[in-house]
Amino acid sequence: MAAYDHKKIEKKWQERWEASQAFRAVEDTTREKNYLLIEFPYPSGEGLHVGHVRSWTALDVVARKRRAQGKNVLYPIGWDAFGLPAENYAIKTGIHPKIVTKQNTDNFRRQIKALGISFDWSREVNTTDPAYYKWTQWIFLQLYKNNLAYKAKIPVNWCPKDKIVLANEEVIDGACERCGTLVEKREKEQWMLAITKYAQRLYDDLDTVEYIERAKVQQKNWIGPSEGAEIDFEIADTKKKIKIFTTRPDTLFGATYMVLAPEHPWLAEELAKSQPGIENAEEVRAYITEAKQKSDIDRSAEGKEKTGVELKGVSAINPATKENIPLFVADYVLGNYGTGAIMAVPAHDERDGEFAAKFHIKSKDVLEPFYTQTTEPGKVREGEPYDHRDAIIAVVKHWKEEKYIALRWKEVAWGTFITGGIEKGQTAEEAAKMEIREETGFLTPELVTDYGLVHGLFYHVPKKVNRFAHARALVFKLKDNSQDAVAAEEAARHEVVWLTIEELKKFLTPDTHLHILRLMTGTQGPFTGEGILKDSGDFTGLTSEEAKKKITDAVGGTWVKTFKLRDWVFSRQRYWGEPIPMIYCEKDGWQPVPEDQLPVTLPEVEKYQPTDTGESPLAAMEAWVATTCPTCQGPARRETDVMPNWAGSSWYYLRYTDPANTKEFASQERLTHWTPVDWYNGGMEHTVLHLLYSRFWHKFLYDIKLVPTAEPYMKRTSHGLILAEGGEKMSKSKGNSVSPDTIVETYGADSLRLYEMFLGPFDQPVAWNTPAIIGVRRFLERVWKLEVGDTPASAAVETLLHQTIKKVTEDIENLKMNTVVSSLMILLNALEEQPSVSQDVYKIFLQLLAPLAPHLTSELWEKAGFESEVTVQPWPQFDASKILATTVPVAVQVNGKLRATIELSPTAGEEEALSAARADAQVQKWLVLGKEVKAVYVAGKIISFVIRQV
Ligand code: ANZ
Numbered sequence: 022m023a024a025y026d027h028k029k030i031e032k033k034w035q036e037r038w039e040a041s042q043a044f045r046a047v048e049d050t051t052r053e054k055n056y057l058l059i060e061f062p063y064p065s066g067e068g069l070h071v072g073h074v075r076s077w078t079a080l081d082v083v084a085r086k087r088r089a090q091g092k093n094v095l096y097p098i099g100w101d102a103f104g105l106p107a108e109n110y111a112i113k114t115g116i117h118p119k120i121v122t123k124q125n126t127d128n129f130r131r132q133i134k135a136l137g138i139s140f141d142w143s144r145e146v147n148t149t150d151p152a153y154y155k156w157t158q159w160i161f162l163q164l165y166k167n168n169l170a171y172k173a174k175i176p177v178n179w180c181p182k183d184k185i186v187l188a189n190e191e192v193i194d195g196a197c198e199r200c201g202t203l204v205e206k207r208e209k210e211q212w213m214l215a216i217t218k219y220a221q222r223l224y225d226d227l228d229t230v231e232y233i234e235r236a237k238v239q240q241k242n243w244i245g246p247s248e249g250a251e252i253d254f255e256i257a258d259t260k261k262k263i264k265i266f267t268t269r270p271d272t273l274f275g276a277t278y279m280v281l282a283p284e285h286p287w288l289a290e291e292l293a294k295s296q297p298g299i300e301n302a303e304e305v306r307a308y309i310t311e312a313k314q315k316s317d318i319d320r321s322a323e324g325k326e327k328t329g330v331e332l333k334g335v336s337a338i339n340p341a342t343k344e345n346i347p348l349f350v351a352d353y354v355l356g357n358y359g360t361g362a363i364m365a366v367p368a369h370d371e372r373d374g375e376f377a378a379k380f381h382i383k384s385k386d387v388l389e390p391f392y393t394q395t396t397e398p399g400k401v402r403e404g405e406p407y408d409h410r411d412a413i414i415a416v417v418k419h420w421k422e423e424k425y426i427a428l429r430w431k432e433v434a435w436g437t438f439i440t441g442g443i444e445k446g447q448t449a450e451e452a453a454k455m456e457i458r459e460e461t462g463f464l465t466p467e468l469v470t471d472y473g474l475v476h477g478l479f480y481h482v483p484k485k486v487n488r489f490a491h492a493r494a495l496v497f498k499l500k501d502n503s504q505d506a507v508a509a510e511e512a513a514r515h516e517v518v519w520l521t522i523e524e525l526k527k528f529l530t531p532d533t534h535l536h537i538l539r540l541m542t543g544t545q546g547p548f549t550g551e552g553i554l555k556d557s558g559d560f561t562g563l564t565s566e567e568a569k570k571k572i573t574d575a576v577g578g579t580w581v582k583t584f585k586l587r588d589w590v591f592s593r594q595r596y597w598g599e600p601i602p603m604i605y606c607e608k609d610g611w612q613p614v615p616e617d618q619l620p621v622t623l624p625e626v627e628k629y630q631p632t633d634t635g636e637s638p639l640a641a642m643e644a645w646v647a648t649t650c651p652t653c654q655g656p657a658r659r660e661t662d663v664m665p666n667w668a669g670s671s672w673y674y675l676r677y678t679d680p681a682n683t684k685e686f687a688s689q690e691r692l693t694h695w696t697p698v699d700w701y702n703g704g705m706e707h708t709v710l711h712l713l714y715s716r717f718w719h720k721f722l723y724d725i726k727l728v729p730t731a732e733p734y735m736k737r738t739s740h741g742l743i744l745a746e747g748g749e750k751m752s753k754s755k756g757n758s759v760s761p762d763t764i765v766e767t768y769g770a771d772s773l774r775l776y777e778m779f780l781g782p783f784d785q786p787v788a789w790n791t792p793a794i795i796g797v798r799r800f801l802e803r804v805w806k807l808e809v810g811d812t813p814a815s816a817a818v819e820t821l822l823h824q825t826i827k828k829v830t831e832d833i834e835n836l837k838m839n840t841v842v843s844s845l846m847i848l849l850n851a852l853e854e855q856p857s858v859s860q861d862v863y864k865i866f867l868q869l870l871a872p873l874a875p876h877l878t879s880e881l882w883e884k885a886g887f888e889s890e891v892t893v894q895p896w897p898q899f900d901a902s903k904i905l906a907t908t909v910p911v912a913v914q915v916n917g918k919l920r921a922t923i924e925l926s927p928t929a930g931e932e933e934a935l936s937a938a939r940a941d942a943q944v945q946k947w948l949v950l951g952k953e954v955k956a957v958y959v960a961g962k963i964i965s966f967v968i969r970q971v
Contacts, residue, residue, distance in 0.1 A: 025805040027769025031876045035137055043892065044084075044096065044139040048694045052093035056695050057084050058674055058734070060703035060711070061099040061146075064125035065106055067753050069132040069761050071789070072704075075777045076740045078873075079836055080702050081138045082778065085872035086833050088139075089896040095695055096139060097677040099146035100126050101670050105183065105199060108597035111629045118597045118629075122149055132761060136770045137875050144680045148669030149597075153676065155620035156686035157668050158602040160718065162613050163725060165603070169215045170591070172611065176284070176356075177590060178316060179207040184631040185595055186211065195316040206313045209635065212601055212662060214589040216717045220244055222731075223586075223716055232737040233784070236708040243709045245585025250569070251360060252578035254279055255338045257345055259298070263287055263337070266359025269369065270578065271568040274557040275387035276364035278347045278377065279337040280329065283312035284356025300334035305350055312352035320352045327353055327376040339364070340576040341558065347382060359583060367547065374547040388552030391564065392532035394479035397949065398433050399531060402480050407487035414475065414492045414537060415439040415453040417466055419519060420499040426461055427528055428515040429970075433482040434950050436528040438537065440492065449493040457497065461517050462504040466497035472540050476553050477533035483514070491553075494537045589714065591665060594637045596629050598663030606650035606657035615651050621659070637661040670711055671718040674698050674733060686727075693729050701734040704742075712737070738836060741786040743777075748788045759789055771874035772798040778838035778873055800846055801877055803853065804870065809885055810857025819903055821851050822862060826899035829869045838873075845870055860885070865897045913938045914965045915947040923964075931958040938964045 038044065057080050062073060084096040100122075107118035107125075126147065133140065146153055164170045178187040180197040186209060191198045216223075224244045227237050249268035256263065265279065281288055291297050292306055299305055308330045312320070319325070329351025336345045353372055354363050367377035367384035377384055394400055401407075416438050417426040428437050441456035443449055450468055457466050472494035481488045507517075520528055522542060529535050539545035551565035560568045560575075573580055592601065600621045602614035614621055624645040626638050639645065639661040650657035672686070678695040679687035703711075712734075719733040744750060745757035752758060764773045776797040781787040814822065825848045832841045848866065852858050858866070864887060871878040871891045882891035908924040911934065921943035925934055935956050938944050944966075951968035958964050 022806065025802050025877070027771065027876070028766075030880045031135070031137065031765075031770050034876045034879050035134060038137075038139075039134070039142075042143065044141050045143050046093070046095040046097075046141045048691065049093045050694065052091055054695055054699075055087050055092040055094045056674075056698045056700075057087075057094065057096045058677075058698045058701045059098070060701075060707060061101045061670070061673055062129065063101050063104055063106075064122060064129045066110070066121070066125055067758075068125075068128055070743075070751070071759050071761055071764075071777065072740075072743045072751075074136060074761055074773060075743055075780070075783075076702050076704075077133075077138050078136070078774045078777055079740065079783060079838055080700070081140075081774075082833055082838065082841075082872040083700065083836075084139055085875065085892065086830075086896060089868070089872075089892070089894060091895065095144075095677065096141060097144040097146075098133065098138075098140040098142070099144075099673055099677065100129070100148065101666070101673070102126065102147050102149040103598050103664075103669060104666050105185075105595070105597070108595060108629055109183075111597070117625070119149070122147075135765050136761065136774065139875075144677050146673055146676050146680050148599075148673065151620045151622050152683070154599040154669065156676065157599050157664065157672070158614075158619050158621060159616060159686065160672060160722070161599075161664070161668070162602060162616060162619075164214060164721060165613055167721070167725065169218065169721065171213055171215065172210055173213050174208055174210050175213070175590070176206045176313065177209050177211060178204045179209075179635065180204055184633075184635060185593060186590065186635075192316055192318060195319040204316055206315070207635065209592075211590050211592040212603075212660075214591045214717075216589045216714070217584060217586055219717050219720055220246070220584040220586045221582075222720060223713060224584075226716075226720075226732055230732050230735055230737070232734075233739055235705070236712070236737055236739065239708045240713060243586065243713065246582060247585065248580070248582050249359075250573040250578045251581050252340060252364070252573065252576055254340060254362075254364065256298075256348070257336045257338050261287070263362050264360040265362045265364045266581070266583065267364055269366065269565075269569070270573045271551075271554060271560075271563075271565040272366040272369045272387055273339070273341045273364065273572050273576065274554075274560070275366045275368050275385045276339050276341075276346065277367060277385055278349060278365045278373075278382050280349045280351045280354045280363050280365050280376075281332075282354040282356040282361040283309040283350055283352055285350070285361045288350060298335050299332045301330070301332070305330050305332060308350060312350075315352060317355055317357075321355060323371075327351065327372065327379055329353075329376065329380065331380070341572065349376075349380070351376065357587060358585065369547050369549055371547055371549060385556065386548075387555060387557050388548060388565065389474040389476060389555055390533070390536055390548050390550060391476040391552040392478070392536065392550070394477065394532060398435060398482055399479040401478055402487055405487050407478065407489045409489045409491065411443040412440060412490045412492040413443060413449050413453040413456065414494050414534060415457055415466075416494070416496040416537060416541065417457055417461070417463065418469070418496070418498040420465075420501050422519075424519040424521055425525060426457075426463075427518050427520050427525060428460065429518055429528075430483070430515045431513065435482070435530045437531060438529070438534050440490075440534075443493075449495060453493075453495050453497070458505070460507065460511055460515070462507045463499055464503045464505060465500035467500060468495060469498050470496040470541075472496070472537060474553070475533045475536055477531055479531060490533070492533060494540070496541065589667075589717075591668075592662035593665050594631050594635050594661075595663055596623070596626060596631075596638045598665065599668055600639070601660045601662050601664060603660040604648055604650060604657045605660065606653060606655060608655060609650055609652040609657075612651050612657070623663075637663060639663070667710060667714045671715040672722075674701075674715075675719075675722075675728065689727075689729075692727075696728060697730045697732060698734045700736045700738070702738045702740060705739045708737075708739070739784060741782070741784050743780070744786055744788045746789050746791065751789070764794065768794055768798045769801075769876075771801055771877045775801065775842060775873050779842040781839055783836040783838055797842075800849065801874060803849060804866075804874075804877065805881070807849070807852060807863070807866075808857040809860060809863050811859060812855050812857045813859055814862050815855065818851050818855065818862070821848060822865060823899040823901075823903040826865065826869065826897050827904060830896070830899070833872065842873065845873075860887075864894075867891050868894055868897050909961050911938075911961065912963045913941065913944050914963065915944065916967060917965075920944055920947050925961075927961055929960075931960075934958040934960075934964055938966070 059077050084094050088094045102122045107121045111118045178192050182200050182202040192204050250270040251264050253262040329349045332348045337348045339346050365373040367373045368386040439456050443452040475494050478489045554560050554563050554568050602621045604612045624642050646659050648659050675687050679691040722728045723731050776794040825844050828844045829841050867878045878891050909927050910922050911925045913921045951970040954969050955967035
């Protein structure tokens with residue numbers, strides 16, 4: 022048999038698929054449609070990255086399998102081709118970005134085709150093609166006509182090196198995402214898209230789609246809904262009122278100063294007066310100028326030294342206490358969040374606490390801490406009543422050593438300080454001394470510190486009730502070791518132990534006791550949780566929850582909902598983007614370009630460099646800029662800003678359904694057939710912006726009845742990065758990147774595909790490992806040499822075959838590609854042990870391998886003389902009756918006693934077995950009683966844990 026010549030085979034099949042348009046999607050309503058999508062690439066000059074190969078091969082495997090399962094699959098590709106690299110290259114070389122883009126897309130196309138990915142090439146789209154961006158502009162006009170696009174003068178992030186305005190999300194740690202230069206703030210007129218109007222829906226509808234959890238959480242955090250109160254604070258001796266936004270109106274009585282953002286309009290107004298009320302106007306002005314240069318992210322960074330200036334000569338009035346409080350300007354308050362002004366509560370907010378300490382502002386504690394136990398043991402039983410109890414928590418220090426008394430409970434896995442109720446007529450101190458005496462026998466406690474009240478809601482396990490304990494936290498020191506005997510019933514309930522601070526940190530169970538420990542060690546800081554109000558007038562004694570709205574109402578505030586999400590800055594002062602189709606007329610103001618004049622195409626320019634005033638290079642093209650007003654026909658000027666990169670990628674998946682349509686961005690019929698996208702795979706770096714922006718456009722198009730569903734993507738997964746050998750990020754500049762071309766040339770596309778699927782769990786980052794690709798190549802060579810004959814499959818092979826069909830079928834759907842490959846390797850081992858492989862078994866084996874290694878399997882299928890081609894065969898079905906019991910019962914012991922029996926796969930390894938046992942509810946009940954010190958698995962028989970009581 023001839024050797025496995027991947028070059029010849031791969032070329033042959035790629036040409037054949039190309040000629041027959043094998044993967045072209047046709048709208049076939051008789052089959053279930055299935056739309057699979059990968060993020061279309063930016064065609065960079067560096068060519069394809071092995072990371073692209075990972076994502077695209079994985080969905081290619083899904084696409085090929087689902088086609089074999091009879092689905093009407095659409096798996097398209099295109100180019101997200103506007104962007105800075107091509108433009109920066111043009112600035113350097115003078116070569117038009119169009120030319121560079123063409124070269125790069127040609128190169129990408131060649132590289133992708135050499136991988137045998139089953140894209141439908143007939144639907145290729147390119148965001149820089151006027152026939153495409155005509156519709157990007159058209160969608161912009163619809164947004165404009167629906168009041169979702171507007172122009173505003175706003176402080177923007179300005180990269181002095183790239184000379185470009187950056188969206189907040191393009192600023193990383195205060196620097197330009199692309200070039201790392203520190204970003205400045207500038208005021209500029211910008212086109213904005215009102216994505217905030219969709220904030221609530223973008224948030225809520227995440228519950229209707231199947232995205233990986235991390236992606237959902239990131240989007241939710243980015244949207245950042247926040248509920249709270251807007252409350253007016255009066256400037257003393259004026260009628261002026263300034264609104265603050267707070268999520269914690271329950272702390273209003275503790276607001277000891279007020280802060281305005283440097284951008285707050287009242288400051289500008291006041292400072293513009295010839296005689297400002299602010300006495301230190303100069304100092305304040307200087308501070309404002311300085312603050313405006315910093316990015317929001319820098320300003321709100323945790324742990325950063327707080328800065329600010331007191332506004333001398335003016336003060337504010339706390340509407341609850343009516344006290345005069347100092348007024349500051351400080352940059353930790355942002356101009357574009359909430360109302361740009363806050364009430365500051367040093368006792369209950371970290372940042373205010375830091376600021377107040379630095380500026381010597383008084384702090385007023387208005388909350389007693391309140392903890393609801395949310396973890397076992399002692400987790401509150403929802404819906405059951407609770408009893409109130411006045412109690413003490415007593416910390417007792419050793420007479421000589423740095424040790425404290427703690428109790429280890431016997432009926433429940435609790436570790437606590439001494440605690441008990443206060444009887445009628447007793448003071449807290451008396452009650453505490455009595456408890457100390459009863460529970461430990463010690464006779465000489467002396468009170469050292471009184472930390473006041475701590476409230477805890479928990480389930481009292483021995484007493485079987487929810488308990489709301491209002492406990493006074495008292496610290497005592499023993500004078501000496503005099504001690505009485507302890508009653509037997511007390512000793513039966515808990516054991517007395519002496520522990521150091523470090524030991525207590527691990528030992529204590531209830532949150533309230535841990536709170537006291539933090540107070541003792543000075544690590545508590547402002548109490549930022551919810552509590553019970555104190556020193557708060559009529560509201561004293563209420564819980565935070567109860568007080569929030571009551572206090573808001575009492576001071577005439579309003580309850581509001583806000584979001585962190587900001588409107589989308591849509592203008593870029595660059596060349597290589599879609600011109601924004603707007604015209605400015607002195608008489609009629611901003612006018613949309615009439616739709617029949619779309620696209621507004623990019624003119625040829627001489628220089629691509631943005632101007633120093635920050636205007637686009639288009640601004641210098643007088644002939645292009647000068648136009649007529651669509652309304653009055655008088656002279657007018659075109660908008661010279663272009664759209665951001667995110668525009669074309671916000672709707673490309675819609676265009677794939679109908680890429681050649683010249684009348685609409687896509688026909689209703691095509692959209693109804695293909696959308697929504699069933700499965701979208703892409704990088705984690707695009708979870709927040711790209712997904713959010715395209716979901717916003719989609720929802721808008723849905724509202725104007727142009728797309729059939731409210732969400733664009735039903736399912737979203739993400740691949741892990743491929744790192745260089747050694748674990749660093751692959752990059753051309755570091756010289757550690759691997760080119761797919763070289764690998765395809767040396768080992769073949771099938772080897773590369775299989776290798777990337779075998780690398781490790783799909784969603785995890787993995788390091789490139791050249792020896793492993795040689796291993797994969799050997800596997801394919803063994804497949805190539807497999808002897809086909811007439812040996813009937815043994816019962817064992819038959820079972821394994823059906824198990825493998827089941828596993829491969831299921832694992833592909835879950836993107837567990839590494840185990841797909843390993844199970845095919847196991848099957849091959851078994852097949853090789855037989856003298857030959859029967860035709861039936863061989864066929865199935867090739868079919869299962871075909872989505873991963875389509876060239877090799879197509880060739881072998883043909884060589885074996887089977888009908889048609891392997892890629893068009895219906896997907897093999899497994900026979901359940903041929904799959905033996907796939908689990909065995911395994912006993913689980915804790916400290917030598919049988920506590921549960923769990924079902925495990927006979928091939929489960931130790932780690933898998935132990936974690937399955939730890940996850941079992943029955944087993945858990947016993948494990949929580951102590952600390953695990955040993956765990957053993959005897960394969961297929963028994964798991965044994967040894968725990969030690971703490
Ligand atoms: C008083 C207070 C007391 C607050 C307290 C918190 C705790 P989220 O949840 O992120 O919405 N804040 C309001 N506007 C701000 C702005 N423009 N820049 C910086 N901080 C601002 O946060 C809302 C809280 O952040 C608000 O509640 C306010 O501080 C602060 F014990 O008001 B709080």
